[in-house]
Amino acid sequence: MGVAANIRRWLDERFGWSQLMAFVEHKTVPRHPFSYFYFLGGMTLFLFGLQVATGILLLLYYRPSPNEAFESVQYIMTQVRFGWLIRSIHSWGANVMILTAIAHMFSVFFLKSYRKPRELTWLSGMILLFLVLGFGFSGYLLPWNTLSVFATKVGTDIAGQVPIIGHWTLVFLRGGEDVTGATLTRFFGFHVAVLPGLVTLLIGFHLLLVQRFGMSVPPSVEADWKANPARVQEMRFFPNFFLRELMAWYIALAILGALAAFKPWELGAKADLFASAPPGIRPEWYFMFMFQTLKLLPAKVGPIAGDLLGVLGFGIAGAVWTLLPFLDHEKRGRGSRWIAGAGVFALAYFVGMTLVGYAAK
Amino acid sequence: MEYPDANRARPGVSDDPGRRHFLEVFLGTSVVASLVSFFYPVLRYLIPPVQAELASDTVLAGHVGDLKSNSGMIFRFGSRPGLLMLTPDGQYHAISAVCTHLGCTVQYRGDLHEVWCACHNGTYDISGRNISGPPPKPLESFDVFVKGQDIYVQRKKNA
Amino acid sequence: MLDQDGIKMKSVESRCGWQWGLPVTFVFCTALLFAPISFAQQAKNSCLDCHSQLDPPLHVSPDEYTASIHAQKGVTCVTCHGGDPTTDDVDKSMSTAAGFKGHLERKQVPGFCAKCHADASYIRGFNPSLRTDQYAQYLTSVHGKLMAKGDTKVAVCIDCHGVHDIQPPNDPRARVYPTNVAQTCATCHADAEYMKGYKIPTDEFALYNTSVHHAALVDRGDLSAPTCVTCHGSHGAAPPGVASVENVCSTCHVFQAQLFDSGPHRNAFASLGVPGCITCHSNHGIQHPSDALIGTADGSVCVKCHSAGEPGFDAAAKMHESLAKLDSAIGRSDAILNRAELSGMEVGEAKLAQSEARDDLIKARVSIHAVQSDKVDQNVQAGLAVAQKTYQAGLAAMAERSYRRTGLFISLGITIIVLVGIALLIRRLESGSGN
Numbered sequence: 001m002g003v004a005a006n007i008r009r010w011l012d013e014r015f016g017w018s019q020l021m022a023f024v025e026h027k028t029v030p031r032h033p034f035s036y037f038y039f040l041g042g043m044t045l046f047l048f049g050l051q052v053a054t055g056i057l058l059l060l061y062y063r064p065s066p067n068e069a070f071e072s073v074q075y076i077m078t079q080v081r082f083g084w085l086i087r088s089i090h091s092w093g094a095n096v097m098i099l100t101a102i103a104h105m106f107s108v109f110f111l112k113s114y115r116k117p118r119e120l121t122w123l124s125g126m127i128l129l130f131l132v133l134g135f136g137f138s139g140y141l142l143p144w145n146t147l148s149v150f151a152t153k154v155g156t157d158i159a160g161q162v163p164i165i166g167h168w169t170l171v172f173l174r175g176g177e178d179v180t181g182a183t184l185t186r187f188f189g190f191h192v193a194v195l196p197g198l199v200t201l202l203i204g205f206h207l208l209l210v211q212r213f214g215m216s217v218p219p220s221v222e223a224d225w226k227a228n229p230a231r232v233q234e235m236r237f238f239p240n241f242f243l244r245e246l247m248a249w250y251i252a253l254a255i256l257g258a259l260a261a262f263k264p265w266e267l268g269a270k271a272d273l274f275a276s277a278p279p280g281i282r283p284e285w286y287f288m289f290m291f292q293t294l295k296l297l298p299a300k301v302g303p304i305a306g307d308l309l310g311v312l313g314f315g316i317a318g319a320v321w322t323l324l325p326f327l328d329h330e331k332r333g334r335g336s337r338w339i340a341g342a343g344v345f346a347l348a349y350f351v352g353m354t355l356v357g358y359a360a361k
Numbered sequence: 362m363e364y365p366d367a368n369r370a371r372p373g374v375s376d377d378p379g380r381r382h383f384l385e386v387f388l389g390t391s392v393v394a395s396l397v398s399f400f401y402p403v404l405r406y407l408i409p410p411v412q413a414e415l416a417s418d419t420v421l422a423g424h425v426g427d428l429k430s431n432s433g434m435i436f437r438f439g440s441r442p443g444l445l446m447l448t449p450d451g452q453y454h455a456i457s458a459v460c461t462h463l464g465c466t467v468q469y470r471g472d473l474h475e476v477w478c479a480c481h482n483g484t485y486d487i488s489g490r491n492i493s494g495p496p497p498k499p500l501e502s503f504d505v506f507v508k509g510q511d512i513y514v515q516r517k518k519n520a
Numbered sequence: 521m522l523d524q525d526g527i528k529m530k531s532v533e534s535r536c537g538w539q540w541g542l543p544v545t546f547v548f549c550t551a552l553l554f555a556p557i558s559f560a561q562q563a564k565n566s567c568l569d570c571h572s573q574l575d576p577p578l579h580v581s582p583d584e585y586t587a588s589i590h591a592q593k594g595v596t597c598v599t600c601h602g603g604d605p606t607t608d609d610v611d612k613s614m615s616t617a618a619g620f621k622g623h624l625e626r627k628q629v630p631g632f633c634a635k636c637h638a639d640a641s642y643i644r645g646f647n648p649s650l651r652t653d654q655y656a657q658y659l660t661s662v663h664g665k666l667m668a669k670g671d672t673k674v675a676v677c678i679d680c681h682g683v684h685d686i687q688p689p690n691d692p693r694a695r696v697y698p699t700n701v702a703q704t705c706a707t708c709h710a711d712a713e714y715m716k717g718y719k720i721p722t723d724e725f726a727l728y729n730t731s732v733h734h735a736a737l738v739d740r741g742d743l744s745a746p747t748c749v750t751c752h753g754s755h756g757a758a759p760p761g762v763a764s765v766e767n768v769c770s771t772c773h774v775f776q777a778q779l780f781d782s783g784p785h786r787n788a789f790a791s792l793g794v795p796g797c798i799t800c801h802s803n804h805g806i807q808h809p810s811d812a813l814i815g816t817a818d819g820s821v822c823v824k825c826h827s828a829g830e831p832g833f834d835a836a837a838k839m840h841e842s843l844a845k846l847d848s849a850i851g852r853s854d855a856i857l858n859r860a861e862l863s864g865m866e867v868g869e870a871k872l873a874q875s876e877a878r879d880d881l882i883k884a885r886v887s888i889h890a891v892q893s894d895k896v897d898q899n900v901q902a903g904l905a906v907a908q909k910t911y912q913a914g915l916a917a918m919a920e921r922s923y924r925r926t927g928l929f930i931s932l933g934i935t936i937i938v939l940v941g942i943a944l945l946i947r948r949l950e951s952g953s954g955n
Binding site: 254 | 949
Binding site for chain 2: 772938
C-alpha cells in the first residue's frame with residue numbers, strides 16, 4: 001500500500017474521509033448557456049483568500065497609528081522586497097473582489113437562484129456583500145493619505161444622516177466626533193479582526209448551504225429540462241469544473257500582477273487633519289453611485305432634507321433587495337417580470353450613476 | 362490520477378501513454394514553476410529589509426564625535442534636510458534646514474553663532490527664529506536625544 | 521501740639537470740635553457740588569458735544585476722537601485749539617478770552633505740531649523712544665521745501681496722520697500703518713488732477729500694487745516689505761538721487777548690491793548717470809524676475825543697452841544659456857524621479873539631493889548681478905553636477921521598474937503555459953465523453 005493510501009485510511013478512520021471524498025466526487029455543476037456565471041462565486045472566494053494572504057503579509061509591516069501608518073505603507077512600497085507587489089495586489093484585489101461580488105449578486109438575481117429553498121443563501125450573501133463593502137471602506141482609511149481621510153469623513157458623515165441612530169453610528173464608527181487617530185485604530189480593528197471573523201463564519205454558512213442545495217438552474221432552462229429530460233447536461237465539479245475554475249483563478253492572478261507592475265496603487269500625500277478638503281474629493285467607485293445621487297438631490301425636497309431622503313431611499317432599497325426571496329413568490333408571471341425589470345433598473349442605475357460620478361468632475 | 366470510465370468513452374489521444382506522460386510532466390512542471398513565481402516574492406517579502414525602522418518622526422542624525430564644537434551638519438529627516446548643531450556650551454540643537462524664504466539649505470555660522478542662508482542673506486537664531494533678511498517664518502525646531510553614541514532627532518510632539 | 525502729659529492737645533481738641541467740624545463739612549459739600557466741573561476733562565467737553573452733532577467740515581466723530589492717541593494721553597481739543605470746554609455757550613467757549621485759536625492754516629500745521637513733537641523733553645514724558653526730529657526732517661523734504669515757498673497743496677502732518685483720529689504708526693487703524701501707507705500717499709500722488717503742474721508721474725500707486733513688494737506686504741502680511749516711506753523716507757520724503765538708489769535697495773538686497781559693485785556695471789552706470797537696480801527692475805512696479813529678464817531675446821533688459829557684437833551682449837547670452845541649462849537639467853531629473861516615484865520606487869535620497877541643485881540655481885540667479893558669466897558658471901557647474909547625479913539615480917530607479925516588468929512577463933509566460941496545460945488536461949479528460 002502506498003503512503004497516500006495509508007494517509008487516506010488514517011483520515012478515513014477518524015474523519016470519514018472517504019464519505020467526504022464521495023460527496024466531492026459526485027458533486028455536479030449544471031451545463032447550460034448561463035453556466036459561466038457559476039464562476040463568479042468561486043472567483044470571489046479565491047480573491048477573498050488572496051486578500052487574506054496579502055493582508056496578513058501587510059500586517060507584518062503595517063503600523064496603525066497616525067504618526068506611522070503612512071510611513072509604514074511607504075516603507076512597504078519602497079523598502080520591503082516585493083512590498084510594492086503585495087500592497088498593490090491587495091489594493092487592486094480589493095476592488096476586483098468587490099466587482100466580482102457585485103457581479104455574483106446580480107447574476108444570482110437575474111438567474112433567480114435566490115428562490116426557495118435558497119432564501120438564506122441569498123440573505124447570507126447580501127450580508128456578506130455589506131461586510132465586504134465594510135472591508136473596502138475600513139481598508140481605504142488605513143494608508144492614512146489625504147484621499148483616505150476625507151473619503152472616510154464624507155462616508156461617515158453620510159452614515160450620520162440616518163435618522164435616530166445616525167449620530168450614534170457616526171460616533172461609533174469614528175471613535176469620536178471627528179476622524180482622528182482613534183478612527184484609524186478602530187477601522188484597523190474592524191478590518192483585521194471583526195470583519196474577517198464575521199465574514200469567515202458567514203462564508204462557511206453560505207458555502208454549506210450551497211453544498212446542501214446544489215447549484216440552481218435558471219427558470220427557463222429548468223422548464224426546458226423538465227420537458228426534455230434527455231437535454232439535461234451536467235459536469236462533474238471535480239476535476240472538470242474545478243480545472244476550469246483554476247484557469248480563471250490563474251488569469252485573475254495574472255491580471256492583478258500586471259496591474260501591480262503597470263499601475264501600482266498610489267501612495268498619495270500624508271493626511272493633514274487640519275487642512276481643508278482637496279477639490280474633487282470622491283469615494284471609491286463602489287460608493288460612487290450613492291455619492292453622486294446625494295450630490296444631485298436638491299437641498300430640500302418638500303419638508304425633508306435632500307440628503308436624508310437619499311440615505312433613507314438607499315436604505316429602503318437595500319432592505320427590499322435583501323428581503324427579495326421573501327417577496328418574490330410566483331414561479332413566473334407578471335410579478336417575476338416586474339422584479340426582473342427592477343433589477344435591470346438597479347443595475348443600470350448603479351452603472352450609470354457611477355459613470356456620471358466620474359464624468360462630472 | 363484515477364478517473365471513472367464515463368470520462369473516457371472514446372479511445373483517442375488519452376490512450377497514448379507517451380502523450381499522457383508528456384502532458385503530466387508539462388503540466389506538473391509549469392504548475393510548480395508558477396507556484397515558485399508566486400512564492401518567491403512572498404519569501405523575499407518576509408525577510409526584513411536592511412533599514413528596519415521607518416523614517417518617521419524620529420531619525421538617527423549622527424553619532425557623538427561627528428560634530429566639532431561650534432559647528433553644524435546637514436542630516437536627512439524624512440525627505441527634507443535638517444541641520445544639527447553643536448554649540449560651544451556643549452548642547453545639541455536641531456532645526457529644519459529648509460529656508461522659509463525660497464527653500465535653500467541653511468547653514469550654521471560659527472562666527473556669528475547664528476543660522477544663515479547663503480541665497481539671500483537670511484539669518485535665524487539657533488532655535489530657528491527668523492531674525493533678519495527675507496525669511497518670513499521661523500524654522501521648525503526639533504528635539505535632540507543622545508543615546509549612548511547615537512544622536513536622535515525627533516519632531517516635537519503636539520499637545 | 522502735645523506736651524508731655526498731653527494736656528494742651530486736649531484743650532485744643534475741645535475747642536476744635538464743632539468749631540472746625542461745620543466749616544470743614546461745608547467746604548467738603550461745596551467741593552462735591554463743583555466736582556463735576558473740576559473734572560471737566562472726563563465729564564464735560566462742550567467742544568465734542570457740539571461738533572459731534574455738526575455736519576462736515578465741522579464734524580468730529582466722538583468715537584474716533586476718544587480712540588485717538590492724543591485723547592488717550594490727555595491731549596484734548598483745547599491743547600491745540602484753545603477755548604473753554606466747560607461751557608456750552610458758544611460765545612464763551614470759543615472766545616479769544618478763553619484762548620480760542622480756531623482753525624489752523626495748513627502752512628501753520630507743521631510748526632504747530634512741532635511745538636510738542638520737536639520738544640524732546642516734553643515727548644520723553646510720554647514715550648522716551650519716540651523720535652523728535654520729524655519737523656527737522658520735514659523741512660528737508662520735497663513737501664517741506666515747497667511749503668516754505670508758499671505751496672499749500674503739499675502734504676502736511678495732518679494729511680498723512682489724520683487730525684482728530686490720529687493713531688500711532690504701529691496701530692493697524694493708523695493711516696501710516698505699513699499696509700496703509702501706499703494708499704495714504706496715493707490720496708494725492710495718484711490723483712492726476714491734483715498733481716497737475718508738478719510734472720511727476722501719477723502711476724506709482726497703480727504700479728506698486730502690481731509689485732512683489734506689495735504682494736509681500738499686503739498679501740503675505742510681511743511688515744518688513746517696503747512701502748513708499750521705506751525708500752522715500754516718511755517725514756523727509758524725497759526720491760533717492762541717482763547715486764543713492766542702489767544704497768536704498770541694498771539695505772535689504774545686500775548680496776545683489778555687493779555683486780553689482782564688484783562688476784563692470786557699477787562704473788558704467790555711474791558714468792552714464794543711470795541709477796543702479798531700477799534701470800533693470802523698475803522702481804515702483806517691480807515684478808518677480810525670471811530668467812527671461814537676462815539674455816539677448818526680446819523682453820530681456822540687456823538688449824536695452826547692448827547690441828550684437830559687444831562683449832556685454834555675448835556675456836548676457838552666455839549667462840542666460842547657463843541658467844537655462846541648469847534649469848532644464850533640474851527639470852529633467854525631477855521628471856524622471858517623479859516617474860520613478862509614481863511607480864513606487866524609493867527615490868528619497870535623490871529628491872533630497874535635488875534641493876541642493878535648486879539652491880545652486882538660486883545662487884546662480886543672484887550671481888548674475890555681477891554680470892560676469894564665469895561667476896554665474898561657478899554656481900551653474902555645481903548645480904549641474906548634482907543634477908547629473910540625481911538623474912543617474914532616476915535612471916537606476918527606472919531600471920528597477922524595468923526589472924519588475926521583466927519579472928511580471930516571466931510569470932505571465934509561466935501562467936500562460938499553465939493555462940495551456942490545464943486546457944489540454946481538460947480536453948484529454950473530456951475527449952469523447954458527453955462531459
